[in-house]
Amino acid sequence: MTNLTPQKTVGQLKTDLSALCGSGATLKIKKGTDEITANDNEQVGTGTELSVSVGGAVTDLYHLRIYGDVNGDGNISLNDLTSVRDQLVGIHTLDEPYQGAGDLYGEGKITLNDLVGIMTYVSAAGDINQNH
Numbered sequence: 001m002t003n004l005t006p007q008k009t010v011g012q013l014k015t016d017l018s019a020l021c022g023s024g025a026t027l028k029i030k031k032g033t034d035e036i037t038a039n040d041n042e043q044v045g046t047g048t049e050l051s052v053s054v055g056g057a058v059t060d061l062y063h064l065r066i067y068g069d070v071n072g073d074g075n076i077s078l079n080d081l082t083s084v085r086d087q088l089v090g091i092h093t094l095d096e097p098y099q100g101a102g103d104l105y106g107e108g109k110i111t112l113n114d115l116v117g118i119m120t121y122v123s124a125a126g127d128i129n130q131n132h
C-alpha cells in the first residue's frame, strides 16, 4: 500500500480507511510483532502491517510503504539518508520492504538518485512522490 504521507498516525490511517471498515470489517495495525491498532498517536511507517478481517477471517493484508522511510518510523529523516548512503557504499544492505521504500523512483534498485531525492526532502527543498 503506497500513496501515504509521511508522519501519518494510526488515528489518521483509521480515519482514511473508515469507509473500508464501515461494513462490519475490523482493522488491525501491527508494527513488527506489536499490535498498535489502539495507539492513535503512534506513527505508522514502512513495513507497518494492516489487516482487514470480516467475521474473524482476514480478507486483506497490506504492508505500508512510505518512499524515503527506510527504517519504518514514519518519518523521512537523516537516519533514512544515512541508511541509504550505507547501502550505496556497501556498508549495509536493506531488507524488504525497506529496500523498496528507498527506491524512490521504482526502477528496482537504490542509486545515487534515490539518495539525492531523500537529501532534497530532508533539506525541505523538494517532495517525494508517494503515488506509485
Ligand SMILES: [Ca+2]
Binding pocket: 068, 069, 070, 071, 072, 073, 074, 075, 076, 077, 079, 080
Ligand atoms: Ca524513517
Ligand SMILES: [Ca+2]
Binding pocket: 102, 103, 104, 105, 106, 107, 108, 109, 110, 111, 113, 114
Ligand atoms: Ca531507485
